[in-house]
Amino acid sequence: MKDFLPVLKILLRFVIIYILLVLLYQFYLNAYADEVVDPFTRWVAEQVALVQGFAGFPTVLVDSFKQHSVYFLTGEMYTTRMVEGCNVISVGVLFTAFIFAFYKGAKTFLFAVGGIILLHILNVLRIALLNIIYLKYSQYEKVAHDYLFPAIIYGGVIILWLVWIQFFALKREKDA
Template sequence: MKDFLPVLKILLRFVVIYIVLVLLYQFYLNSYANEVVDPFTRWVAVQVKWLQDGLGFPTVLIDHMKFHSVLFQTDGKITTRMVEGCNVISVVVLFAAFIFAFYKGAKTFLFVFGGIVLLHFLNVSRIALLNIIFLKYPAYEKVGHDYIFPAIIYGGVIILWLIWIQFFALKKSDKS
């Protein structure tokens, strides 16, 4: 049992941190239950619009209260809708809980912050590209939405996890 103690500690830290972060996020979401979307989701939608505008796909954001979403209208066509699940926070919670489970001091906070920024950038880019696919290549909508673009986000998380484990969590300190 003594051999498994370090693994059990890491697993327990992960579960506790994950539950706390999920509960905090749910509390945040509950406080915006009567809104179209929460402020962070709206912020992501605005950034997607900005990126699409910059790529030559002028976009209008339309609030849709019935579905609690922001619709992207590009070239007069509704391409997709932005819901809370598209804002990457649930993925960031999973990412951060794993990294903090292997806590290594202040660099843990820096790595999590950098990872969050990277995942946010990947997310905004993937939503913009998904809207463009929906507009220009509708035959690839399902493949893009269900397979390719989730793989980008989750692939990013896995790569960050592997970097953390390989170069930080398992690296022997100079003191040992």
């Protein structure tokens, strides 16, 4: 049992941090239950529209209170809709809980913040590209939405986790 104690500590730390972050996020969402979407989700949608505009696909956001989402109107076509689940916070919670399960001081905070920023950028680009695929290559929209784009965001998380483990969490501190 003594051999498993470090693993159990890491697992327990992960579960506690994950539950706390999920509860905080749910508290945040509950505060905006009467809105179309929460402010962070709207901010992500605005950034996607901005990226699409830079790419030559001017986009207007259209609120749908009935579906608690923001639609992307690109040109004359509604491409996709932005819902809370597309804002990468849930993925960020999972990422952060894992990073803090292998806590290594101040660099843990820096890596977590840097990773969340990187995941956010990846997410905005992913949604913009998905909308462009809907416009230009509609025959691939299901494959892109259901397989390719989840692989991009979760692949990003896994790569960041591997970097954290390989270069920070398991790296031995040099004796002074």
